[in-house]
Every structure is written in structure tokens, then in C-alpha cells.
Amino acid sequence: MEVRLFQWIAPILVLLILTNNVLRYYRGRTDLRETILSGALWIGIALLAIFPDEISNFIAEILGFKSNTNAVLFLGLGLVFFIQYRLYRLQVKNREDLTKLTRSVALLNFQDEEESTQ
Amino acid sequence: MTPASLPVLVILPAYNEAEVIAEVIADIKRVLDCPIVVVDDGSTDETYQKVRKAGVPVLRHPINRGAGAACMTGIAFARLKKHPYVAFMDADGQHLAEDLIPMFERLQKTEADLVIGSRFLSENHQIPVIRRFYNQIANILTNTFCQGRYSDTQSGFRLLGERAITGIDLYQDDFSYCSEMIIHAEQENLQIVECPISVRYTPYSLRKGQDFQVGIKTAFNFLWKLLFR
Numbered sequence: 001m002e003v004r005l006f007q008w009i010a011p012i013l014v015l016l017i018l019t020n021n022v023l024r025y026y027r028g029r030t031d032l033r034e035t036i037l038s039g040a041l042w043i044g045i046a047l048l049a050i051f052p053d054e055i056s057n058f059i060a061e062i063l064g065f066k067s068n069t070n071a072v073l074f075l076g077l078g079l080v081f082f083i084q085y086r087l088y089r090l091q092v093k094n095r096e097d098l099t100k101l102t103r104s105v106a107l108l109n110f111q112d113e114e115e116s117t118q
Numbered sequence: 119m120t121p122a123s124l125p126v127l128v129i130l131p132a133y134n135e136a137e138v139i140a141e142v143i144a145d146i147k148r149v150l151d152c153p154i155v156v157v158d159d160g161s162t163d164e165t166y167q168k169v170r171k172a173g174v175p176v177l178r179h180p181i182n183r184g185a186g187a188a189c190m191t192g193i194a195f196a197r198l199k200k201h202p203y204v205a206f207m208d209a210d211g212q213h214l215a216e217d218l219i220p221m222f223e224r225l226q227k228t229e230a231d232l233v234i235g236s237r238f239l240s241e242n243h244q245i246p247v248i249r250r251f252y253n254q255i256a257n258i259l260t261n262t263f264c265q266g267r268y269s270d271t272q273s274g275f276r277l278l279g280e281r282a283i284t285g286i287d288l289y290q291d292d293f294s295y296c297s298e299m300i301i302h303a304e305q306e307n308l309q310i311v312e313c314p315i316s317v318r319y320t321p322y323s324l325r326k327g328q329d330f331q332v333g334i335k336t337a338f339n340f341l342w343k344l345l346f347r
Contacts, residue, residue: 099187099291106177106191
């Protein structure tokens with residue numbers, strides 16, 4: 001089997017990222033769920049780099065695509081939508097937190113003013 | 119004319135209303151003898167200063183968060199101060215303070231928890247055609263998710279009783295809070311009634327509020343949050 005350059009580079013990069021993720025988890029910077037999810041994603045990318053044809057053909061067969069290229073494109077698109085959804089959820093949460101914070105500041109300032117005028 | 123005494127806290131959510139806010143407050147004081155609070159939603163003009171000058175307490179958002187967020191701040195304040203009744207009125211001067219009297223009477227008579235001031239139940243309403251069109255679309259959309267049928271789901275003139283004050287939590291920061299409040303009230307098994315109100319449309323008030331673009335965005339946000347929350 002001919003081993004191409006990206007089949008070396010991608011797994012090495014993934015290995016570095018995984019090590020970094022595990023270290024971050026032990027330092028308490030991420031939680032277990034996030035570590036496992038991102039680990040699974042990066043391992044998947046590494047496997048796809050090592051066995052590109054086998055995996056893409058397997059996915060194409062399962063999903064009913066005619067060619068493995070279409071299957072990879074479809075999966076990539078799905079991944080982009082998933083990331084976009086996660087970003088949207090994050091933005092919504094940030095917006096809600098910001099509103100709660102703004103409300104608390106408004107109520108606290110009001111009470112402070114009320115107390116200072118009494 | 120002696121102002122009518124009502125045990126209602128009037129809340130005016132305001133964003134950049136410096137032009138009219140003093141007049142709106144004076145109008146309310148002329149008709150009603152009741153506490154008033156303005157929620158200044160991060161205005162960048164002199165709204166805050168004008169309200170203070172009018173001698174009315176202000177809850178000031180440090181940054182703009184939207185009409186729904188301002189209303190929820192008003193509700194949080196009412197809970198904190200244990201007010202039994204709260205009325206929301208638009209700060210652009212389109213609502214008439216005297217309409218709060220029949221709304222309060224209706225709330226007491228029907229033992230309702232939420233009274234919506236309906237512009238469309240009024241016989242001689244002079245609502246501009248384009249506003250009527252937007253409101254009808256919003257009514258159809260909101261009523262789809264409600265058990266009851268409401269004639270003015272987007273009205274900002276509302277009166278809340280004690281159960282509504284403690285039971286309703288608003289999560290929508292933008293104008294879709296109007297629909298959210300009704301849906302949430304129904305989910306909490308609160309009784310909702312409508313009461314006819316008159317509206318004073320001025321060139322100023324027509325410049326404010328929702329336009330087509332904001333309406334589309336609001337509808338999208340409303341549907342998205344309802345489905346994916």
C-alpha cells in the first residue's frame with residue numbers, strides 16, 4: 001500500500017491534539033464529555049486519513065451514495081451544520097446570560113440608589 | 119380632573135424615547151394615581167435624564183437587550199417589591215392611560231390573571247393598514263400555538279395580576295415576548311382576557327415598534343426558540 005504524505009502528517013497532528021486535550025482535561029480546563037467528544041472526532045479524522053478509500057467506500061455503501069467522494073462531501077456538510085448549530089446554541093446561551101447579568105445590574109443599582117437616598 | 123387611584127404599578131419599557139417620555143409620564147400622572155417605573159433599556163439618548171427629571175424611578179439596563187428583556191426586568195422588579203398588579207404600556211405615547219381603568223375593572227370582574235389591551239376590539243380603531251397586516255400575520259402565528267384565540271397578540275398594553283407576575287418568565291429578549299407571554303400564561307393555566315383599548319398613532323410612534331424586517335426576524339426567532347428550546 002502506497003503511503004502518501006498526508007497519511008503521516010494528519011495522524012501525527014491528531015496525536016498532538018489528543019495529547020493536548022487529555023492534558024487540558026487533567027488540568028481541569030475541559031470536562032470529560034467535551035474531551036471524549038472532541039477525541040472521537042479527531043480519532044475519526046485520523047482514521048479517515050490513514051484509510052481514506054476504505055472508510056469513504058464503506059460510508060458510501062451504508063448511506064447509498066454512488067461514489068465515495070459524494071459520501072465524504074455529504075459528511076463534511078453534515079459536520080459543518082452540526083458545528084453551526086453548536087455555535088448558535090452557544091450564542092443563544094451567551095445572550096441569555098448577558099440579559100440576566102444586565103437585569104441583575106439594573107436591579108442592584110436601583111436598590112443601591114434607593115438605599116443611598118433613604 | 120382628579121387622577122383615579124389604582125393599585126397598579128405602571129411599567130414603561132423605554133429605548134431612546136427622550137423625545138416623548140416626559141410627556142408620556144405626565145399624561146399618565148394626569149389620569150392615574152399609581153406608582154410608575156421606567157425600564158431604560160440601555161438608551162443612548164437622554165431618556166434616563168428626562169425620566170429622572172420627571173421624578174420617576176428608573177431601572178437602567180447598562181446595555182440594550184430588547185423589549186422582552188426590559189419587560190422581564192419590570193416583572194422581576196414587581197416580584198422583588200411584591201406588587202400585586204403590573205401594567206405594561208409603550209413608552210412612545212401610543213397608549214392612553216385612561217384605558218387602564220376599564221382593564222383593571224375587567225381583571226377584577228373576570229378574576230383574570232392577564233388582561234391584553236386589544237386595539238382591534240375598539241370600534242373606531244384607526245390602525246394603519248400596514249400595521250394591521252403585520253398584526254394579523256402575528257396573530258395567526260401566535261394563535262396557532264395557543265388554545266384561545268386572541269385579537270391582538272402583539273399589543274404592548276397589558277395588565278398582569280399576582281399569579282401572572284409570579285408565574286410568567288420571559289426568555290425572548292425581542293418583540294416576540296408578546297407572543298411568548300400569552301403562550302406561557304396558557305401553559306401556567308392562567309386566565310387571559312382581552313379589553314378594548316384606543317391607540318394614538320403619531321408620526322413618532324409610527325417610526326418606532328416593528329417594521330417588516332424586524333417582524334420577519336421576530337417571527338423566525340419565535341418559531342426557532344419554540345421548536346428548539
